Each structure stands twice: as C-alpha cells, then as structure tokens.
Amino acid sequence: MERTRSGRRSPPPKKRSSKPRATIESLNGDIICIIFSSLGFFDLVRCSAVCKSWNAIINRCKLLQLLYCKLHGFSNTSGSSLRLHLEELAMKHHRFALEESRIDIDQWKAHSVGVDQCRMKRGLILTGVGDKVMRLWSLEGYKCVEEYSLPNAASLVDFDFDESKIVGLVGTRICIWRRNGLRSVFPSLEGTFMKGLCMRYFDPEAVVGCEDGTARVFDMYSRKCSQIIRMHCAPVTSLSLSEDQLIISGSSLGSIAIAGLSSDQRVATLRSTDCTGIKTLCYNPCSRLVFAGTTAGYASCWDLRTMKSLWETRISPNVVYSLQHLQNDTSTLVVGGIDGVLRVLDQNTGEVLSRCVMDIGSASSSSNKVSGVIERNEGRRLSAGCCIDRIPKTIRPPITCLAVGMKKVVTTHNSKYIRLWKFNYSDKYL
Secondary structure (H helix, E strand, C coil): CCECCCCCECCCCCCCCCCCCCCHHHCCHHHHHHHHCCCCHHHHHHHHCCCHHHHHHHHHCCHHHHHHHHHHCCCCCCHHHHHHHHHHHHHHHHHHHHHHCEEEEEEEECCCCCECEEEEECCEEEEECCCCEEEEEECCCCEEEEEEECCCCCCEEEEEECCCEEEEEECCEEEEEECCCCEEEECCHHHCCCCEEEEEEECCEEEEEECCCEEEEEECCCCEEEEEEECCCCCEEEEEECCCCEEEEEECCCCEEEEECCCCCEEEEEECCCCCCEEEEEEECCCCEEEEEECCCEEEEEECCCCEEEEEEECCCCCEEEEECCCCCCCEEEEEECCCCEEEEECCCCCEEEEEEECCCCCCEEEEECCEEEEEEEEEECCCCCCHHHCCCCCCCCCCEEEEECCEEEEECCECEEEEEEEECCHHHC
C-alpha cells in the first residue's frame, strides 16, 4: 500500500473482474421469453423486428398470438388474423404520427447541383434528375451506398428502382443499372421514340409517357417496343401502373385516361380535357383509388371500380408537384408542391389533416457523418387560417418530389439538399 500526503495508507486498487460482462445475448432463451412477456403489444412487435434471434424467440413462444388473444378475448387465433391486426396497428400508428406527432427534419447535401426527384424503398433513398449521377442513400447515417453515372451527355428524365436494379428514362432511351454495377442501355425502336416526359415500370414492361400523347410499352429484357397506345391529344405528363396491367396517364391539358397492357387502345377516361394540367398521379391498389395533382393546386380522387370522382379539393393556390401514400395505407395521402408546404390528406374525403413546414425558430444542430454535415431542425404544424405567404421561402422551398415511408417522408426541392421528415410518434396518442 502507498501512503497519502496525510500519512494514511491508500486502499489497494480494485481488481478487475475476469468474468465477461453480461449481455442479453448471454441469457437463456426462456429468460428472454419471460422478459418479453411483460411487454405491451406494440413494444413486442418492435422487439420482433430487432434481430432474427429475438424474432425466433417471440415466434417460438407465440407471444404475439397469446397477447393478441388476450386483448381481444379470443381463445385462439390464426396467423392471418394476427397479420391483419399488425398491419392495421401499423397503419393506425402511421396516420397518428403524420397527423399529430412531433416532427424532426434532417437535411444534408446530396448532390453538387440541384436535383428534383426521389424514391424511397426498404430503408433506401434514390435521388437524381438534374445531376449527371443518381445516388442511393441509406437512411441509417445518411450514407451514400451506391452511385450511378448517366451514359454520355444525356439527361435523366425519370427513374425508379427495386432490390435488384434501377430503371431510368435517359433522353430518348431506357437505361437499366444492375445493383451489382453492370449497366444496360437500349435505344428507341428505329428512331420512333418521341421525347419521353415520364416513365414507370412493372416487370417485365417499362411504360414511357411521350410528348406526342402516346404511351410506349417496352419489354426491358428483349429491348423492343411492344406497344404504342394513343392516350391523349396532348403530352403525357404523368403515369401510374397497376398490378392488373392497367396504365393510368395524365396529360398537360388535364385529361386522365386508362388503357390496358393487353390492348393498344384506351379503355376509359376518368377526366376530360381541362384548363388545369395533370402534374402527378398516384394509384392505391388496396382501395382501387386514383389520386391526381394539378397545375392549379387541386388534388382529386377517383374510384376505379365505379369510374366516378369521389372528391376534389384545392389544397394550394399553386402547382401540386407530387403526392404519394405508404404502401398498404388506405388512410392518408402526403402532398407537396410549389408553396413548399407538406400536407397530409385523408384519402377518402380529401380533408387536409395537417400542414407542415420547417420551424424557423427551432434550434438546429449539425453532426459529422459519413455523408458530411447533417442539419437538424424541428418541423412546425400550421393552423388552418395561417397565411403561408408570411412564412419565409427559405424554409419552405418548393417540394418537387416526395416519397413516403413508415412515419417518415423524404423530399427534394430542386436544390443540392435532401430533407427527411421524421414524425416521432408517441404511444400516448393511442
């Protein structure tokens, strides 16, 4: 022992334990099951998504089924009814989050020049149109995981992606990038491909909306144009495809037409020519509803089962650039446009449930990530009578495109920056 200045002997240093620190992975599966059994239903669902081992324990012990039966007074339940309940619960949480929860906005520099398109799937965001590259971002840490260069000097018009490939409309050609880095480009058939304005694909076909009012259908693997369908007497400005092989298209003169991939003619018209052009379209296969945004600020809805209009609401005095909904969600619709306000609508009535902008007075912070500086701000919900023109345009740049995920929305603004709106839901709302 060593003596201190006061003459007292200092206690001997404590020996570090040679035993490894206990972690939850070191616990027996039965013990973990007992811990999980004390959780509520939604917390248990969250734990089942953490890792494979936790999911296996929860499934083996049938904790979700037992708790579901307890909550609803059933003696037994099938796997299908449980899945339906989980989906309903998730959609309910998603709606409450978009409508009422706190909003955090993360913003980062994604490109060296302005881009105005984005897509979001499975925790990944793809951005482009305006730059000579497309970039794929991970939502975890906002890291750029892949980059795709455009061929030659052609400009990117539209794009979409899935787990194996990216399909883009580049000039008058369709280009396919494999996620493994290989690229395939095929030109128009004998120069008959007019200027393309929009593109959607549903394997194995890609459909291009053209300036001459036609929709051209390409087989992505044989690289041939299989159909040319006359959709409108004006340029096709927006497209949406359904799983039952329907092409839904909007024109610059305001008409909306439907055609089948199995035929080369229009089969129905939802909306005739109007003074307001169609800027964006969205189709919900769960409810069979079609949504449209116009150049005059209107959002509209039609039911494909009856071919009738359900509602039309002027949500903005200016252009609506983009509207989307979460997959399988039949409740909410997120809309963005030139006024820079992010709006949440009820899909069934057109009622505006919430209006959101970035809070100019919120305390912002930044952190260095792999992608650079991440600016963090809070979002603010606007009252129904709020004068939008009094809000500085610097905090509400035009929303040129948006994509919707579970309790989150990503937006582009024809700038170098991407915004991710995170709706931080609390269980107190249920």
